Amino acid sequence: MISNRFRLNEVLVLLYRLFLAFFFYFIVRTLFYIYNGDLLNVDSFWQYLTLAYHGMTFDRIAIFYLSSLFILLSILPIYKTTTKGYQKLLFWTYIIPNLIGFSINFIDLIYYRFIYARTTIAVFDSLEHESNKGTLFFNFLINYWHVFLLCILCCIAWVYLYKRVKFTRPIRIEAKKPYWLTSIAIFVVVVVGFVAGVRGDLKKTTRPLNMIDANRYVTKPEHADIVLNTPFSVLRTIGKTSFKQLTVLDEATKDKYVSPVKQYTVNTPSTPNIVLFITESYGREYIGALNEDMNIEGYQSYTPFIDSLAKHSRIYPNAFANGYKSIHGMSSVVAGIPSFKDAFTSSPYPKQKIESLVSTLKSKGYDTSFFHGAPNGSMGFLGFGNILGYDHYYGKTEYNNDADFDGTWGIWDEPFFQYMKEVLSTKEGPFFATLFSVSSHEPFNIPAKYEGKFPVGTVPIHKTVGYTDYAFKRFFEESRKEPWFDNTIFIITADHTNQVAYDEYVKLVNRTAVPIIIYTADERLKGVDKRLAQQIDIYPTVLDLIGYDKPFRSWGRSLINDTITKPFVVNYVGSEYTYQEGNYICRFNGKEITGYFDINDKGLTNNLINEKNAEMQEIGLKCMAIVQDYFDRVVEKKLE
Structure with missing residues (x-):
């Protein structure tokens, strides 16, 4: 021993x-x-x-x-x-x-x-x-x-x-x-x-x-x-949540810089059908029509149909997501509720009355449906959809044909898009339909019969982007034959971004760059709007378009007629709140402003905080105000 x-x-x-x-x-x-x-x-x-x-x-x-x-x-x-x-x-x-x-x-x-x-x-x-x-x-x-x-x-x-x-x-x-x-x-x-x-x-x-x-x-x-x-x-x-009220500003200052209630009176009340596509992982990077002025060397588009549709639509080539997961996209787009560090739907507070596209459109007599080709309940969409009050949920169960199951996530986009068209054709209207696609998702497979049909590109997602674009093409081809088509507003966006092929989209802020496209058969909405836009703007935009004449809760702005709220984007990127408006990007860590950057400095390479001017000061206050008001309303259950 x-x-x-x-x-x-x-x-x-x-x-x-x-x-x-x-x-x-x-x-x-x-x-x-x-x-x-x-x-x-x-x-x-x-x-x-x-x-x-x-x-x-x-x-x-x-x-x-x-x-x-x-x-x-x-x-x-x-x-x-x-x-x-x-x-x-x-x-x-x-x-x-x-x-x-x-x-x-x-x-x-x-x-x-x-x-x-x-x-x-x-x-x-x-x-x-x-x-x-x-x-x-x-x-x-x-x-x-x-x-x-x-x-x-x-x-x-x-x-x-x-x-x-x-x-x-x-x-x-x-x-x-x-x-x-x-x-x-x-x-x-x-x-x-x-x-x-x-x-x-x-x-x-x-x-x-x-x-x-x-x-x-x-x-x-x-x-x-x-x-x-x-x-x-x-x-x-573990056991932690970022959903805690902030007190970085006094109430008077907060109320001065944030406008959480909107009301638009430009359009005459009407009840067009609304079809909203939240496209899985469909970053703005992949869509040629939204990159024409980006000057990206060797750029290639993988969405020939959406590019053609964009010529007859109102497009927003400077739009961003308000979160980075699928469930973030659903709450941001449908309810105008962004997710910052953590998903709102995973917080202790989603089970409350929430004013959203679902509730406001139902008050106008709309039939509301949510379509998602994955197994029912996947991603938490069924549960959150029930909270929002959708009348119908159509998932893999309702589709009822496993021959079209991709083996991982759900029903292939092409047949499921057609399934939605068929279901909508049975409704009298007006209807509000939300479709959340599945195919442009890792492991980035496409149906065997289409192997070789779409460009492989430089990253695995490119061929699935091409396949989903084809699903859109087939949907619009067949829907044009239906009587409800001409009286429908179509909106295409994405939940979040995904694989990156070009350096411009590697930049931290651009990692949340998503499409927003609005199409109507009569092309009354057409052109390119290069102002800042975001997912939470879709909710007030739809209500503006149908002439919804009551006040409603929204941090976003109508992309069509809002002349009061300055275009801005707020999200949570790189572990801090990021706010874009005017000439600058502001960074906020929940306690203090940590940086100001030129609006074109999407990689956040040159912090201008030591050169702070009046515009930066105001943008910083707006950033803190909207974040503080967000948590106040979520925690105090004031989302209706």
Whole structure:
């Protein structure tokens, strides 16, 4: 037996095991950068190392939390800590939580390209409503096998290196008093170090570090995602919600700069049919008609039909999403309720009376329907649709033909678009129909009979964009034959963006760039409006178009006749609220304004905060006012 008076060897082994965790977190951070480097805009290897160094602060917090039981058992002042049985206990309390946490990092090697942020606990809210979780997991396993392989190899290497350093024989305690004194001292030092490690330091004035603190160490917002790690982001958001009232402005100032109630009296009341398409992942980047003035070298459009339709429509080539997930898109477009850090529908507050396109149009006698070709309840649409009050929900169940199931998400777009046309043709009208498409979604497959029909492009989504464009073409071809077509307003937008092929859309603000297109058969709405637009503008625009003559709750503005509200866009990008208006872009972290940028600086590269002028000051106040009013109304249940 090896003699030991002061437990030095045990401390060194503990440090070695913790070092392994930091080492493998550095490895997976490097893999995260390799997989997403085109989105992260790192200028040099030295800059990456600097970001990785700052990331150790957040790695430490995740590692300490996951290793808390292991650390405690390693420093207990008992004699048998080096025995074979006790060391096996330590192994499992170390390996199980750490490898689970470590493996979560690999999610963002792929998922980051879809949400442009580190994964949080909110991802499980999205998955909660999916009935085909096994199928989704299997498809991801097949499509991204290389990520799973890297994860497994890293885990094997970690276990191997852990076992390379171990106690081969128990340690004999020669002198109990020095051993106990040393043990108590080690226990106190480690506990104090642990508390400081998970908090950031021991100052009473310091709150525990959160995700937003990663922005302390960066000059580009996207660099915060390198500094962060996924288990930290998940752990820090468990049981947390961003839906808390803010008090950054007094009520008088807030009311001066935000107009949450609108009323339009330009158009005569009428009841045209409304067909609203929320197109899955259909970023503005893919649509040629919306990129004619972007001057993108080598640009290629993947939407020939929508491009042709745009020539007869009112189009908005400067429009943006108010969220970054599908459910964000539904609440933003249909109810004019944006989602910022977290989805409104995943907050504690969606179960309240909500004024929306559904409620206002129903008050005018409209039949209201929601179409989504996925299994009923997918994405939470059925539940939120019930809250909004849709009369009918048409999903995969109602379609009732699994021969057209894509094997992953739902019914292929082409047949499901035709199904909606057939259902609408049975209605007397007026009707309001919302269709949420599914096909332009990862894993980006198209029906076998159309293989080779659409351009493959440079990223996987391009061919599915072409397929959904074809679904639109077939829908409009067949709908033109129906008597309701000429009395219908068609609106095409997207829930969020997706894969990026051009540098212009890698820029942080442009990662939320979506289409807004309004078409009528008589072409009374036609032309290009280059002013800022956003998803939450669709709700007031529709009410303006039908001559809805009552006041209604809306943070957005009518894109047709609103001459009072200045065009603006508000969303949550790169871990901060982002507000565009006039000549500037403003950034707000929930407590203070952190930056002003030129309106054309979509990559947020040159912070002008030290050159603040009167226009910037006003834009900053508007940004804070709308965010504060948003949370006030959501939390106090004043959305009707």
